[in-house]
Amino acid sequence: MSEPLISVKDLTIRFRTDEGLVTAVENVTFDINPGEVMGLVGESGSGKSVTAKALMRLNAGNTRYDPKSRIILNLPDGPVDVFSLKRDAELRVVRGGAVSMIFQEPMASFAPAISVGKQMIEQLLIHTDLSKAAARDLSIEMLDRVGIPDAARRFDQYAFEFSGGMRQRAMIAMALSTRPRLLIADEPTTALDVTIQAQVIDLMKDLVSEFGMAILFITHDLGVIAQTADKVAVMYLGRIVEKGTVRQVIRDPQHPYTRGLLSALPKLEDLEAKLTPVPGDIPSPLDRPAGCVFQTRCPVAIPGRCDRDVPDDTNLSGGRSVACHVVADSVKQGMT
Amino acid sequence: MQKPLIEAKNLTVRYTIGGGLLTKAVFLNAVDDISISIDKGNFFGLVGESGSGKTTLGRALLRAAPISDGTVTYDDGEVHYDLRNLSKPELKEYRKRAQLIFQDPYAALSPRMTVRDIIAEPLEVMGLTRTRDDTDARVREIAAKCRLNLEHLRRFPHAFSGGQRQRISIARALVSGPRFIVADESVAALDVSIQADVLNLLKSIQQEMGISFLFISHDLSVVAHVCDHVAVMYLGQLVETAPTRDLFARPRHPYTSALISAIPPLDPDAPTNIEKLEGEIPSPTNPPSGCKFHTRCRFARDLCKKDIPKLRAMGKERFVACHFAEEFDFSRKLAASEPAGA
Numbered sequence A: 001m002s003e004p005l006i007s008v009k010d011l012t013i014r015f016r017t018d019e020g021l022v023t024a025v026e027n028v029t030f031d032i033n034p035g036e037v038m039g040l041v042g043e044s045g046s047g048k049s050v051t052a053k054a055l056m057r058l059n060a061g062n063t064r065y066d067p068k069s070r071i072i073l074n075l076p077d078g079p080v081d082v083f084s085l086k087r088d089a090e091l092r093v094v095r096g097g098a099v100s101m102i103f104q105e106p107m108a109s110f111a112p113a114i115s116v117g118k119q120m121i122e123q124l125l126i127h128t129d130l131s132k133a134a135a136r137d138l139s140i141e142m143l144d145r146v147g148i149p150d151a152a153r154r155f156d157q158y159a160f161e162f163s164g165g166m167r168q169r170a171m172i173a174m175a176l177s178t179r180p181r182l183l184i185a186d187e188p189t190t191a192l193d194v195t196i197q198a199q200v201i202d203l204m205k206d207l208v209s210e211f212g213m214a215i216l217f218i219t220h221d222l223g224v225i226a227q228t229a230d231k232v233a234v235m236y237l238g239r240i241v242e243k244g245t246v247r248q249v250i251r252d253p254q255h256p257y258t259r260g261l262l263s264a265l266p267k268l269e270d271l272e273a274k275l276t277p278v279p280g281d282i283p284s285p286l287d288r289p290a291g292c293v294f295q296t297r298c299p300v301a302i303p304g305r306c307d308r309d310v311p312d313d314t315n316l317s318g319g320r321s322v323a324c325h326v327v328a329d330s331v332k333q334g335m336t
Numbered sequence B: 001m002q003k004p005l006i007e008a009k010n011l012t013v014r015y016t017i018g019g020g021l022l023t024k025a026v027f028l029n030a031v032d033d034i035s036i037s038i039d040k041g042n043f044f045g046l047v048g049e050s051g052s053g054k055t056t057l058g059r060a061l062l063r064a065a066p067i068s069d070g071t072v073t074y075d076d077g078e079v080h081y082d083l084r085n086l087s088k089p090e091l092k093e094y095r096k097r098a099q100l101i102f103q104d105p106y107a108a109l110s111p112r113m114t115v116r117d118i119i120a121e122p123l124e125v126m127g128l129t130r131t132r133d134d135t136d137a138r139v140r141e142i143a144a145k146c147r148l149n150l151e152h153l154r155r156f157p158h159a160f161s162g163g164q165r166q167r168i169s170i171a172r173a174l175v176s177g178p179r180f181i182v183a184d185e186s187v188a189a190l191d192v193s194i195q196a197d198v199l200n201l202l203k204s205i206q207q208e209m210g211i212s213f214l215f216i217s218h219d220l221s222v223v224a225h226v227c228d229h230v231a232v233m234y235l236g237q238l239v240e241t242a243p244t245r246d247l248f249a250r251p252r253h254p255y256t257s258a259l260i261s262a263i264p265p266l267d268p269d270a271p272t273n274i275e276k277l278e279g280e281i282p283s284p285t286n287p288p289s290g291c292k293f294h295t296r297c298r299f300a301r302d303l304c305k306k307d308i309p310k311l312r313a314m315g316k317e318r319f320v321a322c323h324f325a326e327e328f329d330f331s332r333k334l335a336a337s338e339p340a341g342a
Helices: A048-055 A093-097 A116-127 A132-145 A164-176 A194-211 A222-228 A246-251 A256-264 A325-335 B054-061 B088-097 B115-125 B132-145 B162-174 B192-209 B220-226 B244-249 B254-261 B302-306
Strands: A006-017 A020-032 A037-041 A063-065 A070-075 A078-081 A099-102 A182-186 A214-219 A231-236 A239-245 A313-315 A321-323 B006-017 B026-038 B043-047 B069-075 B080-082 B098-101 B180-184 B212-216 B229-234 B237-243
Touching: A006 A048, A020 A048, A020 A239, A037 A048, A037 A222, A048 A182, A048 A214, A070 A093, A093 A099, A093 A116, A099 A164, A116 A132, A116 A164, A132 A164, A164 A194, A194 A222, A194 B254, A214 A222, A222 A246, A231 A246, A231 A256, A239 A246, A239 A256, A256 B192, A313 A325, B006 B054, B026 B054, B026 B069, B026 B229, B026 B237, B043 B054, B043 B192, B043 B220, B054 B098, B054 B180, B054 B212, B088 B098, B098 B162, B115 B132, B115 B162, B132 B162, B162 B192, B192 B212, B192 B220, B220 B244, B229 B244, B229 B254, B237 B244, B237 B254
Parallel strands: A037 A214, A037 A231, A099 A182, A182 A214, B043 B212, B043 B229, B098 B180, B180 B212
Antiparallel strands: A006 A020, A006 A063, A006 A070, A070 A078, A231 A239, A239 A321, A313 A321, B006 B026, B006 B069, B069 B080, B229 B237
């Protein structure tokens, strides 16, 4: 099998705060292959954005990466160890070069006093050998490609003159113009209306097949994941609790948290289904539960075990893995 | 038939933009000629894209936005008000009977007040209780309904999660004994695992206390699950209103159908977004002629550009504003309708 495009292993991220060291991400491991779309799902505080920013080394100055964390990017010129990059010039490869990112709030991502076109040219000049004129042509072509009408005129406008949906399209055009190998999309449709969200999802699907890049798609919306991703990782309080193909995880969730999430979700196909909340609240990251991170809300937690031992990943058929003692037990029983 | 609790007739909310020394005034009808009625004890959903005027309509029904044209009447059996002509004492009384729950539970609660004081404040301001003991008793009663315990009441909002804060906001809205509550995107800021809990609480309040809700949301799946009746807005106008199940099983307006079709289904193999809606909602300062939706409607004909379609009755409790609604069949398959046991 070919090498994964990006390989994240044992990623552990802590923040130094006034209240002490806070663990935001713990032992996160995943691979993304070229051309593959991986969804990263989780609620607020689950560590999905922090994980994504680590791939670009964009986390704030008080971030402490655990020494055993590894992020390897396999590029045509050879593998890049993301944590060994030091100077700004070296970091460019993961900051807009081979890795690009689109953010949730497109208004906050564009400089308000510089025209959209100028910002697009600027990054092309940094990351490519294009001349200014060629960069301009490519930028206008990209704006046109993402469906912005009258792209040449829009090119000279400012972000505030764009509507929300158009800003997000321009953001995508900008992120893709350097032809990244990996696109990180952090809640790219959350601030948009459903109708515009549907347009942006269609656009992203088209671009994946056209450009053949990989995408790390971060969202809290399982419906969006079902429609865009090939595989999915579910995060809770900094840990990946379940990983598998989209069909496996959504049709047959195994981890109690994934199950809870799916039964709390209102489904348009089944209006009579009762909405069952996951009991309790998400604990504060300052107060991480011992043992399994989900045990304080888990309906099947085993006292004396789930609140003491951190569950290992149990590998199930079809490449799926679940971090749960109860699932591990039932697999063992099934084998004997 | 039972009289509705709140009824708007040809309601228009108009704002003026500009009109200074150098700029010409522009008028904007945030709510444009809307007629709507909400029955007692009804959970009424209001959906539409951002900029469609949902929040403004909600506020007009609370007399928190100016009513420029038309009438809004409120009648809960005890009092009967014409919201355009309220005397000061009447407006004060209406504030007790109609309440609002906001979207962001982090912004809505004062960080300097204890939860007890936050919930008690409306009682004191409105003079609903005479002694501190009365107030405390009332606060405890409402807090218990919203599943907040005595320990919670002594703390400050920062100690609470989003779901708990929203329960505090709900308690504050309930404490004056309202008959009508506008919940404006009240679960939009909450995580999925918490959202269901708050929705279930709102439903139990409706069912146990007989309070009517106007539930404003951009999330159609949530609306489909909790509302009895749904109205769809587009650019300040009502395009369709019907009982929830009818609306979702068989939308009659092309906009309703497109909106439902845009929701990404949870099934990875389900066909998606079949009725792609091109473009974006036009600017309300310069709305399209005729049917406001005609610029994005794939069925639009010449008539739609000229004539404004009237909201007209189509079947039981359903109203649609489309010239050609009879010609469309947007039926969708829903899982197991009524319990099949019978």
